[in-house]
Amino acid sequence: MTKIKFGTDGWRAIIAKDYTVENVARVSIGTANWLKLNFENPSVVIGHDCRYAGEMFAETAAKVLADSGVKVYIAKGFVSTPMVSLGTLKTQSSLGIVITASHNPPSYNGFKLKGHFGGPLLPAQVQEVEDLIPDENTIDLDAIRWDELEKKGKVEYIDLETMYVEHVEANFDMEAIRNSDMHFAFDAMFGAGQDVMRRLLPDITFLHCEHNPGFEGQAPEPIHRNLTEFSELLKLSEGDLDCGLAVDGDADRIGLYNSRGEFIDSHHIILLLTYYLAKEKKMTGKVVNAFSVSPKVKKLCDALGLEYQVTKIGFKYIAGHMVNEDVLVGGEESGGIAIKGHIPERDGIWMGLVIWEYMVKSGKSLDDLIDEVYKIVGAFKFERIDLHLEESDKLRIMQNCIDGKYKSFGEYKVEKVEDVDGFKFYFANDEWVMIRPSGTEPVLRTYAESKTTEGAFAILKATHEAFKK
Template identity: 65%
Template structure:
């Protein structure tokens, strides 16, 4: 028996090793049972898969198990992004959404995400209930003829989630303003599931890696700068691209570049979105960010009179607020951001279009818009360093953190410590370093924020020296 555990966002495993037809069937059998326990009579699911190897087969496996369990299935035709499944789940009033995706993980992985009826991550306690129902084994055998027979009976139906998503984009954005702005935009799909959308809505955009390649050219489709150097160079060398958008394998995370090919991190994106939504769209609501996000978010919220709350790392914690409160924006350091008026789900393409609309309507460059944010909260830079250590060294450092043994890092004295999810050491109201262990691997994540990138890197180096001394 392979134990199946759901992590921060879904279950992920290596294809053909732990991620097999049998194990996908096991998870789905548990989900069928959970639906029987938690719904009155008939229930329905939306299922989609991204561009990864064998995604269609795994999605059909889930579809067969659901249909045989009496659950009405709507299965996406072709690969789709996670936000498309989430939007479809919400619009179709389905009980759950299932996405076969490993998001930004390396190409050897696939995964299984579960979405609630509201179109966002199923809440942790509900996921745990499903996990507890997973059987030790399954006698399921994949059979294409069985799939076709269930289709013929109407128990599995096709659904055009990409078409539904594009219709929502056309309804919610001033695409004419973007198309007629005279600005040239670029998009790197990282061979992921967002690759068709920009091509269809903005045919003049410069496209990179917008073709189907289940191996992602050997690169984990995570939209961070070290994975996007080709995209950065494309923008730098073009001389006329105003901004570049990148999304991960299932298109729920965002990466952004300015006209110089410089990476714009998610902290800056969150600040830009808040400023645009409040000043130009006249929107209000609470802002919820994960523990590793910039302190500048709270400062901008104070400026606009918005309530702000910090939560644990993991978008599911943000989602729980978005479905129960009036939330304007929810965001995390890793590029997952959601806004009011859309599903309570991370959506890289949607956030990128908001930024492009902001640029088009203001007539200002991304650099100018960021300078306007700096005029309110001051300049800042953020940096992260993942330390690969033995598990015993990792645990010993965390024990020292728990005992408040670290009083300074280099020349920086600790003025305050926060422990919402990890350990955040503040030197003053603008500068801090954070230490947080990975829950799944022998990695210690360290983060720092300061006025300049050099200062943030110096803090991280001092932190590394202090904790490994």
């Protein structure tokens, strides 16, 4: 059997290759052992997203856990990752498990662990679970009768979607959004956010809100190159649609569009959320961002008198701060953002609703709100290109970074380097490039920021040219 390792955000593998019933059982055995070591009467909430065989894999985990003496609450039908996290907190369960590969291509599935506090299980605990995963499955799954588990109360169905809807209704002015003159659109990317948004806002414009576990062959990651159809929908509306919200396969990441169908990246979303919560709602707390987030956020925090902190990449690091400290906003470049007053968990739908509430309450367009923030931090554009390279080239490039060999990238002279997680090279005029191998995919990520989109792409081109030398 292959060694099972948890990456930046859970264990992920290709279905029927390494992601099999036997391997899900192995991970579940390790999880059950960890729960029994750490909790007196352990309980777990389990849910799956829209991917192939999600129900079968969720039931595999439930069988193993229930048979080992762990109380199981399981969702019927697909649910989002934030729903499982919220359910874990609301039921005071020991752990949450989500059968999802998030934004990965449709051939993948995965296994995410959520702490009792309603966010990603912290890195030290994830490592403990991983260390307890056996080399092979020792449980006869066919011998465990589902109806018997239900009859004995070892497995219980739970309506996580309704729980989430009630939580939203209690925390937002949904009537203001529903009755506003503004018009919104939502793209579920065929993912787990589709049903809950139909319940919350039935009259908005929907795209890709059908059950399609193949995602039309498209990885459900809410970045512009995957959302061109959604972008065109907004463009063709000719201003009739004020804003578009997209979420990934398990609905914990956000993508956003203005009325002209232009993509609004997560750096801008983090800035808007920080400004709205601190300036308009008078909320306090520190802002904690992953290393790849724009330094413009720190500039805004300085202007608003908010403490700012940078973490390694992986929302679990941000969640650690949110659980133990007073954090207003925690965010990642990849679209995973959490805010105070909700769970310490990424939630694309929740963040989108905050932005829509901000627009409706202020009566301002998304562009107007962004311009207000630009007056403080300056206008900027951000771009990211993921390079599919040979492993040897990836290792060579990273070693060059470690050895300090990159003094410039073409005309861009390096003025400062940071290496919190990957390498960030700063140039003049608030421009920078970052280089980092992915923790969830076999790619080398390159990120750049400049005053214009053309400038950001020019930096990336110069960086990729430097890699060839």
